[in-house]
Amino acid sequence: MLIGILLCLLLLAVLHLTTSFWGWILIVPFAYTVVREHRVGRGLAIGAASGGLLWLGMALYLLMGDAALVTDRVAAMAGVETPAVLAAVTGVIGLLGAGLSGGAGAAVRSALTHRRRSRR
Amino acid sequence: MRWVVPTVYVAALVVAFVALNGRWGQTPPLGPFLNPFAGFWQSNAQVDALPEQLDVPGLQAPVQVAWDTRHVPHIFAENDHDLYLAQGYLTARHRLWQMEFQTHAAAGRISEIVGPGALSYDRSRRRMGMVWAAERSLEAVLADSLTRVAMEAYAEGVNAWVDQLDATTLPLEYKILGYEPEPWTPLKTTLLLKYMAETLSGGSNEPAMTEARSLHGDSLMQALFPYQAPFVDPIIPPGTEWAFEPVPVAPQQALLDPLIGLNGLSGTPADPNIGSNNWAVGGSKAVTGRPILANDPHLTLNLPSIWYEMQLHAPGTNTYGATLPGAPGIIIGFNEHVAWGVTNGGSDVFDWYQITFADAARTTYDYDGATRPVETRIETIQVRGEATVVDTVRYTHHGPVAYLPSETPYGRMPTGAALRWTAHDPTNELRTFLRLNRATDYDDYVEALTTYAAPAQNFVYADQAGTIALWHNGAFPLRWKGQGRYLSDGADPAYEWQGFIPHAHNPHVRDPERGFVSSANQPPTDDTYPYYLGWDYASYERGARLNDRLAVMEAITPRDMMALQLDDRYLHAERALPALLARLPEDGLSADQRTARADLAAWDAHYRAQATAPILFDAWWSTLWRLTWDEFPDGPRPWYDVTLRLVLEEPTSPLFDDQTTNGPETLDDLVQQAFETAFSQLEDRHGPYGEAWAWGQARGTRIDHLAQIPGLGRTDLRTSGRSGTLNAMGRTSGASWRMVVSLEEEVRAWGIYPGGQSGHPGSAFYDLAVDDWMAGTMYPLLFLRAPDQASAEVMARTVLRQTP
Numbered sequence: 002m003l004i005g006i007l008l009c010l011l012l013l014a015v016l017h018l019t020t021s022f023w024g025w026i027l028i029v030p031f032a033y034t035v036v037r038e039h040r041v042g043r044g045l046a047i048g049a050a051s052g053g054l055l056w057l058g059m060a061l062y063l064l065m066g067d068a069a070l071v072t073d074r075v076a077a078m079a080g081v082e083t084p085a086v087l088a089a090v091t092g093v094i095g096l097l098g099a100g101l102s103g104g105a106g107a108a109v110r111s112a113l114t115h116r117r118r119s120r121r
Numbered sequence: 122m123r124w125v126v127p128t129v130y131v132a133a134l135v136v137a138f139v140a141l142n143g144r145w146g147q148t149p150p151l152g153p154f155l156n157p158f159a160g161f162w163q164s165n166a167q168v169d170a171l172p173e174q175l176d177v178p179g180l181q182a183p184v185q186v187a188w189d190t191r192h193v194p195h196i197f198a199e200n201d202h203d204l205y206l207a208q209g210y211l212t213a214r215h216r217l218w219q220m221e222f223q224t225h226a227a228a229g230r231i232s233e234i235v236g237p238g239a240l241s242y243d244r245s246r247r248r249m250g251m252v253w254a255a256e257r258s259l260e261a262v263l264a265d266s267l268t269r270v271a272m273e274a275y276a277e278g279v280n281a282w283v284d285q286l287d288a289t290t291l292p293l294e295y296k297i298l299g300y301e302p303e304p305w306t307p308l309k310t311t312l313l314l315k316y317m318a319e320t321l322s323g324g325s326n327e328p329a330m331t332e333a334r335s336l337h338g339d340s341l342m343q344a345l346f347p348y349q350a351p352f353v354d355p356i357i358p359p360g361t362e363w364a365f366e367p368v369p370v371a372p373q374q375a376l377l378d379p380l381i382g383l384n385g386l387s388g389t390p391a392d393p394n395i396g397s398n399n400w401a402v403g404g405s406k407a408v409t410g411r412p413i414l415a416n417d418p419h420l421t422l423n424l425p426s427i428w429y430e431m432q433l434h435a436p437g438t439n440t441y442g443a444t445l446p447g448a449p450g451i452i453i454g455f456n457e458h459v460a461w462g463v464t465n466g467g468s469d470v471f472d473w474y475q476i477t478f479a480d481a482a483r484t485t486y487d488y489d490g491a492t493r494p495v496e497t498r499i500e501t502i503q504v505r506g507e508a509t510v511v512d513t514v515r516y517t518h519h520g521p522v523a524y525l526p527s528e529t530p531y532g533r534m535p536t537g538a539a540l541r542w543t544a545h546d547p548t549n550e551l552r553t554f555l556r557l558n559r560a561t562d563y564d565d566y567v568e569a570l571t572t573y574a575a576p577a578q579n580f581v582y583a584d585q586a587g588t589i590a591l592w593h594n595g596a597f598p599l600r601w602k603g604q605g606r607y608l609s610d611g612a613d614p615a616y617e618w619q620g621f622i623p624h625a626h627n628p629h630v631r632d633p634e635r636g637f638v639s640s641a642n643q644p645p646t647d648d649t650y651p652y653y654l655g656w657d658y659a660s661y662e663r664g665a666r667l668n669d670r671l672a673v674m675e676a677i678t679p680r681d682m683m684a685l686q687l688d689d690r691y692l693h694a695e696r697a698l699p700a701l702l703a704r705l706p707e708d709g710l711s712a713d714q715r716t717a718r719a720d721l722a723a724w725d726a727h728y729r730a731q732a733t734a735p736i737l738f739d740a741w742w743s744t745l746w747r748l749t750w751d752e753f754p755d756g757p758r759p760w761y762d763v764t765l766r767l768v769l770e771e772p773t774s775p776l777f778d779d780q781t782t783n784g785p786e787t788l789d790d791l792v793q794q795a796f797e798t799a800f801s802q803l804e805d806r807h808g809p810y811g812e813a814w815a816w817g818q819a820r821g822t823r824i825d826h827l828a829q830i831p832g833l834g835r836t837d838l839r840t841s842g843r844s845g846t847l848n849a850m851g852r853t854s855g856a857s858w859r860m861v862v863s864l865e866e867e868v869r870a871w872g873i874y875p876g877g878q879s880g881h882p883g884s885a886f887y888d889l890a891v892d893d894w895m896a897g898t899m900y901p902l903l904f905l906r907a908p909d910q911a912s913a914e915v916m917a918r919t920v921l922r923q924t925p
Contacts, residue, residue: 023156027138041126059157067165071293071883075161077832078297090708091155091162098152101137105130110664112127 002043009033009051009103018056026052028101037045039114044107046098052099056093064088144841151299153288160815162849164293168881171917177210177279178284180923185908186211188917192878192886193901195432195441195915197908204435205271205449207921209278209305216446217282218292219827221302224447227316228252229502234298235828236505245531247500248514250481250521250545251319254310257547262311268551271449272307279305287713293882297830311449314551318544320420321465322576326657327473328535329757331607337752345759348602349648351766353659354668356579356593356640357628359647365626367651372857373601374615394417395850396663397464398686400639400671401591403632405545408676412583412864415452415682416462417856419849423827424834424888426876427857428452433558441870441904442556443858446880449525450554453858454905455870458561459584460862462639466577466593469655470543472604472618473535474519474611483525486517487612493518519611520545539611541618543596548574563588563631570594571624579640585864593645593654597622602653622652637671639664641847660762662692662845679871682861687897688847693761694727694738700768701741704792713810714800728848730817730841736807737814739843740799748791751780761845817841822850824875824891833882838895860901871899 009030016025030048038044064072064084072084081087141152154160171188184207186199194211213220225231229246231239246252262268283302295301333343399416405412420427428443433451442454453462478495479485485492495515502510515522519539524530524786526537549572552714556569566582570592573580577595582588598605598618601742609616628645643664645654670685702722707715717737724734742761749767750758767774772788779786800810807813817839826833840855842848848856877889893900903914 017156019160021156023152023159024138024142027134031134035531039867041130054157056157060162063157063162063165067167068162069166070887071161071165072886074832074882075293078830080831087155091157094151094155098137098141101130101134105127105134108127108130112123115123 002047005033005037005043005047006050006054008098009047010055013051013055013099015027017059023114026095027102030099030103031106031109034105035110037110038103038107038109041107041111043062044110045104046101048106049096053092053096056095057088060091062066089099090102123794128413129695144299146224149299152900154296158461160857161242161293161296163289164291164296164881165883166885168414168879168884169886171919173918174922175210175923177206177278177281178924179206179274179281180921183699183923186919186921187905187908187912187915188919189903189912189914190916191430191889192326193430193432195903195905196434196906197905198874201267201270201435201438201912202274204433204438205274205276206263206278206281206451208433208444209275210282210430210921211278212444212446213279213282213305215878216425216429217279217286217302218294219880219902220279220305220313222294222827223307223316224312227255227312227319229500231484232502232504232510234300234505235611236852237507240502240504240571241845242508242529243502244500244510245523245534246315247502247512248377248521248531248534249319249323249540250524250542251312251315251518252500253498253516253521254542255308257545258311258314259308260548261305261547261549263548263550265552267555268549271516271551272310272554273450273595275303275310276307276718279307291772292880294830296829296832298828310448310551313445317445318576320576321578322470322544323542324533325469325471325473326533326757327605327608328533328538333753333756334607336756345763346656346757347763348656349644350656350660350760351642351761351762352665353658353664354661355643355647356591356638356645356664356900357630357647358633358635359649359652361630361646363626363649363651365623367626368599368603368620368623370601370652371619372601373603373613374610374613390640395421395851395854396642396659396844396847398639398641398663399462399464399579399581399591400637400667401460401581401589402637402671402674402677402682403589404587406671406675406677407863408678409863409865411585411866412587413588413677413679413682414455414581414583414587414864415686415864416464416581416858417464417686418453418464421854422822422824422855422857422875424824424876424882425827425880426613426874428874430874430878430902432870432903433880434905434908438658439906440558441859443872445875448551448554449466450551451808451861452554455862455864455868456558456560457868457906458558459582460864460868460870461557461560461565461566461583462581462860463578464581465642466579466595466596466645466659467642467655468577468593468645468842469657470575470577470595471542472598472609473538474517474541474609474616476517476519476522476537476539476611483515487555488518489612489614495522506787517611517925538608543573543577543598544575546574546596548596550574562586563590566590566799567592579642581638581640583862583864585866585868588632589638590629590631591640592627593640594624594627594629597627597652597654598673603656604653606656628654630864635672641667660693660760660845663847663849666692679861679863679869683859683871683897683899686847686856686859686861687841689728689842691726691728691735691843691846693845694724694728694735694742694767697742697765697768698724698726698738700772701745701792704789705796716794717800717810728816728841728843730839731815733812733814733816735816736803736819736842737799739820740803741796743792744802745795748779748795749777752776801850805881815839818851822852822855822895824888825853833892835888838891840895856894859894861899865898870902870904872902873899 034044229243574596641663642659877884
């Protein structure tokens with residue numbers, strides 16, 4: 002599972018750094034688990050860990066660096082007490098989205114491989 | 122069955138994508154917005170980076186840029202084309218969203234961004250003919266070689282920056298509001314200039330005045346809304362000789378009895394006292410022996426800031442000052458020889474004409490005993506999330522008919538009336554500013570002003586040779602006295618404007634004996650001026666205070682001028698308070714009220730942020746004012762100056778009687794009642810009399826974001842001053858740019874505006890100067906003579922390189 006998390010994390014990082022499309026967190030874990038993982042729980046975990054860690058980690062990195070001012074203002078716009086809430090929400094969106102993606106991929110793989118496993 | 126679970130998962134995944142990718146009400150799409158690699162997180166301080174080189178398509182030669190410590194770009198180009206291209210590029214780099222949003226507002230296109238909530242606003246812009254006017258002016262701008270080069274190069278520069286943006290580097294507001302920039306065109310610049318014209322001259326109280334006249338009659342209106350307001354010290358010193366033969370003007374016509382819908386438009390008009398000041402003192406009054414010029418235009422404040430500082434250098438020009446993001450050139454500033462500044466002129470250049478349509482379909486209208494065809498212009502308003510709205514605007518020879526009798530107007534516009542406005546004419550104001558940027562003497566300054574039409578401004582001027590001057594400048598219609606004060610008859614040719622006052626006849630003064638020139642939005646002249654310009658100007662307080670101070674000041678330094686811009690003494694309070702206190706006996710007052718009364722008695726009429734007397738005087742006077750003018754419940758009410766004259770000179774006037782009671786009330790009754798009411802209301806709002814009543818806290822000033830996005834503005838600013846003091850601060854308005862220029866052998870200047878160079882909310886330069894501005898600090902302005910000039914204030918240098 003750790004390899005899966007690391008692979009997804011790496012691929013997500015590369016794609017996020019080279020394109021502005023946000024939806025990779027819904028695609029990459031799905032693509033990985035549909036090929037490599039048929040257990041839904043593990044698929045959820047792979048996706049959630051990779052997407053959540055990446056988005057939360059990047060948000061925290063920016064929060065403590067260049068984005069301190071803009072997060073203050075966006076927090077005020079959103080009516081939240083502290084900008085850290087924005088990092089948390091970002092991490093949660095990454096975690097839930099990528100987790101769902103990983104789970105969906107694993108569920109599809111599970112269905113695809115069901116007959117093969119039954120035959121054995 | 123084995124596909125049930127994956128189907129549910131995949132469906133949930135699709136729903137998640139749609140939900141996170143879509144916009145829900147005012148909430149930005151959460152997926153793209155929160156994406157830490159491209160969303161709002163990336164609209165961060167990286168925008169403040171100053172690269173050594175930038176590739177800018179379209180340049181004819183490299184352009185050198187020196188950045189000072191406040192991120193003001195000092196641009197050195199080899200020709201005008203590159204100068205304005207670089208100006209457009211660098212301005213867009215800092216202010217693109219603001220530039221575009223303002224032009225969308227001017228064009229009536231906000232619904233495209235925010236949806237149907239802005240539809241009535243957008244329709245009003247179309248009905249006012251804003252785009253039509255901008256298109257007409259564009260023709261004039263492109264017909265002049267200087268302004269054509271500037272406009273086209275500026276647009277090229279803006280577009281060079283737009284082309285370099287991607288979803289990650291888009292300014293924050295685009296991410297919040299969920300749209301993308303479009304190519305910049307010269308039309309957008311003329312729209313921006315019309316937007317300023319509309320802000321400064323696009324209002325009228327004719328409908329309200331017409332309604333009030335129908336209720337109260339001519340004589341009372343003449344008495345309470347006089348052509349020459351009391352106590353005024355006009356811009357042009359009384360006694361100035363009018364060295365010209367006036368153009369004859371046709372005599373006054375009968376006043377029109379209105380037939381058209383005024384629609385309860387009798388609310389108080391926009392406050393003319395929002396306040397701007399400019400002045401210049403001659404060398405005889407300055408410690409350096411050279412003129413000093415000061416200007417602090419007051420406007421409704423926003424972030425990103427209204428102005429953007431720049432220095433522009435090319436062969437034939439080296440100028441510094443405040444630019445309007447979206448327009449080439451310097452609007453208020455100085456060069457190596459001269460300095461100039463503006464205040465709003467306030468003369469009436471905006472008239473409504475009652476239209477009598479000749480047929481039910483409104484395809485023709487009556488004029489001069491015949492009918493004329495109505496022209497139509499189809500306006501297409503795109504509305505986000507809804508169907509496009511197609512609107513037909515009818516045009517007469519007067520101008521656009523804003524609203525038909527059956528329609529509900531936006532704001533304070535009448536129905537069934539056509540608008541005649543100088544800003545509709547094909548004029549070229551931009552040329553004025555570009556010529557001022559290059560002016561070397563008084564003749565250049567006057568020549569520059571000749572093409573300026575709208576909005577009418579008071580252009581103050583000073584030069585190194587020692588000349589000081591001020592022109593009340595613009596295109597002023599030739600009219601009989603009072604024409605345009607009420608609605609005009611659109612069917613009668615006698616109500617037409619009779620041409621324009623020749624430019625040379627515009628009120629102006631050069632090197633007056635008193636040693637200074639000044640303006641504070643007050644009437645430009647006394648009643649010896651042979652033309653009628655209007656009547657609804659700022660009241661006397663600021664102009665009189667300014668002239669009083671300048672008259673007695675000697676050996677003036679630039680510091681003295683800066684201090685004068687911060688002057689918060691309110692002449693109205695100084696004059697009214699003794700009369701009010703004399704009518705407020707201590708008997709019957711509570712202990713707190715007696716303390717407050719004593720504080721008022723000891724008060725010096727300065728509106729300091731920490732003083733408690735100002736809020737009480739303000740509430741007391743405004744309550745008395747409302748009680749006095751109960752005859753005008755919805756009215757335009759006679760302003761403070763007229764009321765004060767009544768209090769001081771006619772205290773037994775029957776106008777002080779409350780019409781809603783049986784017994785006669787006197788001024789004393791009203792003064793005491795007003796004090797009780799005001800004190801009680803302030804207690805309800807701020808608690809017991811004490812520190813919480815401090816002016817700066819109780820009144821407060823805020824600077825909202827241009828699109829009113831919460832969190833992107835500044836609130837709770839504790840400022841001194843009020844409208845009516847030279848430091849004319851309001852709840853949402855104030856000095857948008859303070860500038861002092863000393864025309865010494867090497868020009869020195871100081872300036873500040875409430876904001877910062879960057880329009881990016883994630884930048885450290887977004888609101889950098891707000892606290893210093895509030896404290897009254899001004900920064901020395903770095904005026905370079907060469908691109909490589911050494912200066913500790915230069916923090917970085919960038920070369921803009923041409924690319925194929």
